[in-house]
Every structure is written in C-alpha cells, then in structure tokens.
Amino acid sequence: MPPRKKNPNGAGSIWQRKDGRYEARVYVPQPDGTRKRKTVYGSTWEECDTKRQELVRRDRLSIPTPTRSAKLSEWLPYWLAEFVKPERKKTTYAKYETHVRRYLIPLLGGKRLESLGVPDVRRMLASVAAQASPATAKESHRVLRSALTAACREELISRNVVQLVPAPRVQPRELNPWSLDETLTFLEASRTDPLYAAFVLAITLGLRRGEVLGLRWRDIDLEHRTLTVRNQVQRVQKELYEDNTKNRRARSIPLPAMCIAPLRWQRLRQREQQVLAGEGWQHSGHVFTTRTGRPVEPRNISRSFERISAAAGLPRIRLHDARHGCATLLFAAGVPARVVMEILGHSQIAVTMNVYTHVSDSTRREAMGHIDRLLKRRKHPG
Incomplete structure (x- = not known):
C-alpha cells in the first residue's frame, strides 16, 4: 500500500475499505447551486486518486457534478x-x-x-x-x-x-396575403383610424408589430425620408416592455413618399393629445401612443386591424401577414432578394426566400408568358 498522502483542504481524501478497494469523497457543486459530497471508488489507490482529481478539477471550474443523475x-x-x-x-x-x-x-x-x-x-x-x-x-x-x-x-x-429523434414534420401554414387591390382597399378603409400611420408603415415597410410600436420620433427623419428600426414593444405575460429587434440589429429603411403625410398627421394628432392630457402625459417619445402618452398594447393594434378588415369585407388575415404581402410586392417589383432581406430585418436570406414570399397567379402567368415569347422566337418547321 503506498504511503498515505495528505491532500489540501477541499480536495478530499482517500482510504482503503475493508473489502480492499479504495474510496475517496469530495464536496462538489450541484446543478441547483448547492454543494454535496461525491464518493468515488477504485481497485487501486492510483485509480481512486485519478477519479478524485477529476472531481477536484470540475469543482475548481465550477462544473456541476451531481451526486446522482438529476431528474x-x-x-x-x-x-x-x-x-x-x-x-x-x-x-x-x-x-x-x-x-x-x-x-x-x-x-x-x-x-x-x-x-x-x-x-x-x-x-x-x-x-x-x-x-x-x-x-x-x-x-x-x-x-x-x-x-x-x-x-x-x-x-x-x-x-x-x-x-x-427527428422532429415532427409540420405542414407550413398556407399564406394568402392580400392582393394589391385588397391592400389599397384596407388603406382607404383605415384612413380615419387613429392607427392609420401604423398600418401604412406595417404594409409598406413590412415592419413587425412590435417594431411599429417601438418606433420613437428620433428614429424618423422626415426631411431625408429615412426610418431606423431599433426597438420593439412586447408584452410577455403581465409585463409590457421594450426590447431590441428580433435579430438584435438596427436597420435603416428609406421611407416611401406615401408614408410622409400619415406620419406628419400622426405627429400633429399626438401634440393635440398631449395638450389635452396636460400633466398626465407620459413623455416616452414613441410615435404611437395612448391618449396619455404610454406605448400602445400590441394586441390592440391587431384588434383594430382585424376590425377594419372585417368591416371592409376583406379576407381575414393577421397583421403579421401584411409583412408577407410587403415581401411579395417587393419581389414582384423586381427588388433583389438581398435588399428585401435587409428591409424586412431577416438574419438569413433563406427566411426571406422560403417564408415571406407568395407568388400570385398573375405573377406565375407573367413568368410563363416570358417562356412563351422566348420559345416562339424560332419558328419550328411545319
């Protein structure tokens, strides 16, 4: 039997059992943050000491070592x-x-x-x-x-x-975004709604619901017609809070001309609300607020969208589906996929290509028309 070696405090100790094997015990951290004593065995002193040293190493690195397999x-x-x-x-x-x-x-x-x-x-x-x-x-x-x-x-x-184990296969949800005429019908129907400017931004820029509500006036430059998406407003359980964007990156988007007038109207309307609220106004700086200056509840903008859509007799879609429609319109206008990806704020172009584009029947017919014209350039022998 090798001479007994004294280990430093916390490094455990080794002794020989009555059955001839060697045993060591070391206090180690547990997954729940507590510390418990772990026992290891070896047929020789060296084998047991190797196991003991491994426990000490894990302890010094703060790696949990359960005394039993955790449930x-x-x-x-x-x-x-x-x-x-x-x-x-x-x-x-x-x-x-x-x-x-x-x-x-x-x-x-x-x-x-x-x-x-x-x-x-x-x-x-x-x-x-x-x-x-x-x-x-x-x-x-x-x-x-x-x-x-x-x-x-x-x-x-x-x-x-x-x-x-393979993940279950899921049939992708069939997307049926509005046609251009249906989109214009909605914009006309929502013109008098307090959130009209929010709907214009969601449809023309493909902003997420939380991104629309997270906009502040400092993010918008009406003179140079640019908008910067930095934050989003979300509700998780009982908390309404502000967070950075989904991919944690800000993005700057040129503003179409049709967005300028609604935003100017929104600013004037908000100033009137601030005067009416007086000292009760909360200066959050958000573009879209309640009558007292607080951020708008995400669910409320969705409710307004659904209510206006139903009243206009339009097919029922989610507010988020307007984002799909924006991508489809951009692609139909010939905008490169990489540019569409940057406008929508995707981290991967595959998301843009596979999820957020919907090819309309008219677009398919136009594509096949190109094939028809190309193939008719050479006359086939009769």
Missing part, C-alpha cells in the same frame, strides 16, 4: 433560470418556460438525465402532438434538445438523445 424535473427549471433567462429574450424565455411547464415536466419530469432514452422522447412527441399539434410538438422537441445540449456541455450526460 428532468430538476434540470429543466435550473436550465431555464441559469442558461435561458440571462442570455435569451424575454419572449424566448416565456415560450420555453411554457413548453417545460405544460409538456416536458408532466411527460418526462420523472426521468433522470442519464436514463432518458429515444423511446421516451418519441412517446413525449406523440403525446404533445395529440394534446396540441405537431407544430407544438416540434417546438417541444427544440426546447428539450437545447436543454440537453446544455447538459452535455456541463458534462452531466455524454450524449443528447433528442438529436437521435
């Missing part, structure tokens, strides 16, 4: 609090938390990280698809995969079993 009901809330909440947007955290609370913990919470298998994940996805929809199951798949990827990085598990 998903323990790991998922910890992952949300320590990994998602500090790094991701509030909307992302709220969406992930919903999937963890509604589906992942009820269906998989009793499973331990190391024992979670492919069949467990498949059953979970089938259950979520039955309870909600395949699209919801696909999102749960993504949330669980992200959570287990973090567990792999923390060296709590050796593999991510979710990566072995």
Whole structure:
C-alpha cells in the first residue's frame, strides 16, 4: 500500500475499505447551486486518486457534478433560470418556460438525465402532438434538445438523445396575403383610424408589430425620408416592455413618399393629445401612443386591424401577414432578394426566400408568358 498522502483542504481524501478497494469523497457543486459530497471508488489507490482529481478539477471550474443523475424535473427549471433567462429574450424565455411547464415536466419530469432514452422522447412527441399539434410538438422537441445540449456541455450526460429523434414534420401554414387591390382597399378603409400611420408603415415597410410600436420620433427623419428600426414593444405575460429587434440589429429603411403625410398627421394628432392630457402625459417619445402618452398594447393594434378588415369585407388575415404581402410586392417589383432581406430585418436570406414570399397567379402567368415569347422566337418547321 503506498504511503498515505495528505491532500489540501477541499480536495478530499482517500482510504482503503475493508473489502480492499479504495474510496475517496469530495464536496462538489450541484446543478441547483448547492454543494454535496461525491464518493468515488477504485481497485487501486492510483485509480481512486485519478477519479478524485477529476472531481477536484470540475469543482475548481465550477462544473456541476451531481451526486446522482438529476431528474428532468430538476434540470429543466435550473436550465431555464441559469442558461435561458440571462442570455435569451424575454419572449424566448416565456415560450420555453411554457413548453417545460405544460409538456416536458408532466411527460418526462420523472426521468433522470442519464436514463432518458429515444423511446421516451418519441412517446413525449406523440403525446404533445395529440394534446396540441405537431407544430407544438416540434417546438417541444427544440426546447428539450437545447436543454440537453446544455447538459452535455456541463458534462452531466455524454450524449443528447433528442438529436437521435427527428422532429415532427409540420405542414407550413398556407399564406394568402392580400392582393394589391385588397391592400389599397384596407388603406382607404383605415384612413380615419387613429392607427392609420401604423398600418401604412406595417404594409409598406413590412415592419413587425412590435417594431411599429417601438418606433420613437428620433428614429424618423422626415426631411431625408429615412426610418431606423431599433426597438420593439412586447408584452410577455403581465409585463409590457421594450426590447431590441428580433435579430438584435438596427436597420435603416428609406421611407416611401406615401408614408410622409400619415406620419406628419400622426405627429400633429399626438401634440393635440398631449395638450389635452396636460400633466398626465407620459413623455416616452414613441410615435404611437395612448391618449396619455404610454406605448400602445400590441394586441390592440391587431384588434383594430382585424376590425377594419372585417368591416371592409376583406379576407381575414393577421397583421403579421401584411409583412408577407410587403415581401411579395417587393419581389414582384423586381427588388433583389438581398435588399428585401435587409428591409424586412431577416438574419438569413433563406427566411426571406422560403417564408415571406407568395407568388400570385398573375405573377406565375407573367413568368410563363416570358417562356412563351422566348420559345416562339424560332419558328419550328411545319
């Protein structure tokens, strides 16, 4: 037996058991932030010391080492609090938390990280698809995969079993944006609405709902006809808050001439409201506000959009679908895809090409007309 070696404080100790094996115990951090004692064994002193040194190394690097494999009901809330909440947007955290609370913990919470298998994940996805929809199951798949990827990085598990299970296939939602005539009908019908200028910006520039409501007057230069998108207004649960854009980048967009008059009208109207509100006015600097200067609720602009659309007898679409329509009009006008991508604020051109363009029947007919003219240039022998 080698001579007993004294380890520094916190590095644990090694001793020989009655059965001849060697045992070491070291206090290590747990995923929940506490510290517990971890025991390792070895048939020789050297083998046991190697395991002990690995525990000490992980401790010094603040890497959690569970004394037992954590259950998903323990790991998922910890992952949300320590990994998602500090790094991701509030909307992302709220969406992930919903999937963890509604589906992942009820269906998989009793499973331990190391024992979670492919069949467990498949059953979970089938259950979520039955309870909600395949699209919801696909999102749960993504949330669980992200959570287990973090567990792999923390060296709590050796593999991510979710990566072995394909995500459910989801049929893309059929998009039917308004035609040009329908778009003009809506703009005419909304002309007297307090949010008319907001609708003009959403339709002509393809701004997201939150981006429209996040605009401040300092972001708009009417003289040089430019608009800069820097922020967005969002509501998550009971909190109305301002955040940066979806891809965290500001973008500057030239203003079409048809946007100038509505924005000037909006500024005059807001000044009148400020006078009426007096000391009750809140100086937020936003372009679109309530009668007391507060930011507009995102849901309220959607309600107004739907109400005006219905009254005008237009096909029912979401306000966000006006963004699809903007992309379609830009493409139909011959605007290059890269420029459309910058206007809409996408991080990848594939999103612009695959999701936000809708080819109308007239556009398809025009394209085939080009083919017809090209092929008729040479007369075929009779």
